[in-house]
Amino acid sequence: MDELGPAPPSSEITSERHYLRRREFLRNAGLFTATAATVAGGLRFLTSGRRVTDRKGKDAAAPTALDVAKRLEEAGGEEPTPERDVTTYNNFYEFGTDKSDPAAYAAQTLRPRPWTVTIAGEVEKPGEVDVDQLLRWFPLEERVYRMRCVEAWSMVIPWVGFPLGDLLRRVGPTSRAKYVQMTTLLDPEQMPEQSGRVLDWPYVEGLRIDEAMHPLTLLAVGLYGKTLPAQNGAPLRLVVPWKYGFKGVKSIVEIRLTETEPRTTWSLAASNEYGFYANVNPAVDHPRWSQATERRIGDLRRRPTLPFNGYGEQVASLYGGMDLRRLF
């Protein structure tokens, strides 16, 4: 008895009833945990969308630094939205409809180099140009712009690019050129969701020629001083700061000057919700939500949306005499 040490007090002895049920108890504890984990995991699977994965390596083209010749601040001195938010919260349906999809998938399949842009339609000098050649044609500028999404959120983004007008002047629009149509790459291997039918592919956007020639209208090749990440529309995208973000067609392969108004993707998908002009306008609500206010990414409170996204002084004259309620 001494070798075994003192006997445990009787109060610590497991009762026979519980001793005999220990297996059942353990099994029930296990099944309880499994049930709770299944319910919680199932809910997470069904409701939280896909996670933003941290991208490391394996990218077809990691962003590289760009030489910027001059800077233009056009966001009223506001602090730019953090780069992480700009590059992980994107609408780029070619890679999925979730905001985190483009950051998770675009860099894995999109090959932004080599990249050819076709200049076509009503121009004196049609042809094809490599995107790196395009970058050498024009000095790159940094432009800090507000970006207002049609979904009522907004960002401040330091783009790098050159005015679309500079390119148009170089290729020489003919007298019949009234509009500029821009088209995204069509290649389901590089853009897997083009196999689906969420939208009519390829994505097409367009501007009236005077809008396209406006000095604020930018062809962006980078942001935050580096080449565009795939999810932001590498290697070349449109930025029109006084219009809703969906006008900013990404990964452009063709710029075509036309005599007639281009049939643009969102206006074809839902003509009562998305117009050709898509100027930011707090007075014209989206049929399903208000455009009067917006949330700047990073802010808690909403702020009033400004006409033409605050660029009215520069661009309102383009629309003199137009009924912007009808031509939204």
Next chain:
Amino acid sequence: MSAPAAAAPHAAARPRRGKPYPWLEPGVLVGGLGPLVSLAQRAFQGTLGADPIAQALNELGLVALVFLVASLACTPAKILFGWTWPLRIRRMLGVYAALYASLHVLTYTVLDQGLDWAAIVKDVLERKFIYVGAATFTLLLPLALTSTNGAVRRLGFARWKRLHRLAYAAGVLGVLHFYLRVKRDVAEPQAYAIALATLLFVRIAIALRDRAEAQRSPIK
């Protein structure tokens, strides 16, 4: 006399046959808190994405819809497969649906709109999907408030049951709310619509069969 006496202690020590699956209710109760814990954790870590309010709003709304559809699946599961265990968690699923719907509404009114009641009223009246969402919530509230045993007694079972058929209306409105909200990709709301339609179909088919049988039955 001696034989049964000797057997008695052994019989008493045998596991008592309680209800089956005693882990079911606590498991669902704890698991149902998962989305809330996960949201709180990600909000605390700042990993809810660039627009955390929109993310929380969407997740809470969808969790509410999942619970609502799951609660509506309990009775059909009992009828089709003869399982009784879904009925034991039906109330809990329904109350969870109301809880997450309340958090969804609070996120919208307090965090998203900053309690700007003029804007909220305008939203509810002018935006179809918010109107439908508000209607859904209005239907869910009385159901949650009458989910206690006491409420069943006070109302009487027949009336209570009739009232709680509103859960189906809430389910239909909830799916419609989701459907009207998405910009373009309707696959997910469609999946919920199909699930709900299937459940509703089972209930109606069973009700029609029961009525036909009742008419044929000699007892009037």
